Amino acid sequence: MPLITLIITLAVVGLILWAVNTYLPMDGKIKQIMNIVVVIVVILWLLSVFGILPSMSTMRIG
Numbered sequence: 849m850p851l852i853t854l855i856i857t858l859a860v861v862g863l864i865l866w867a868v869n870t871y872l873p874m875d876g877k878i879k880q881i882m883n884i885v886v887v888i889v890v891i892l893w894l895l896s897v898f899g900i901l902p903s904m905s906t907m908r909i910g
Contacts, residue, residue: 854897861890 865886869879895901 858890861886 865883869883874882892901896903
């Protein structure tokens with residue numbers, strides 16, 4: 849994956865997360881949980897992109 853695509857994807861995810869946090873009225877705890885989930889998903893995706901974590905499609909649960 850080209851570096852520019854990676855940077856644009858991270859910027860779009862950050863922009864969407866900022867917009868949701870700023871403009872959608874939600875309880876603070878729900879926003880905090882949502883932020884944590886998004887950060888964990890982005891970290892897992894980055895690990896997968898850089899080859900540190902195997903592809904998510906090859907993982908099996910159960």
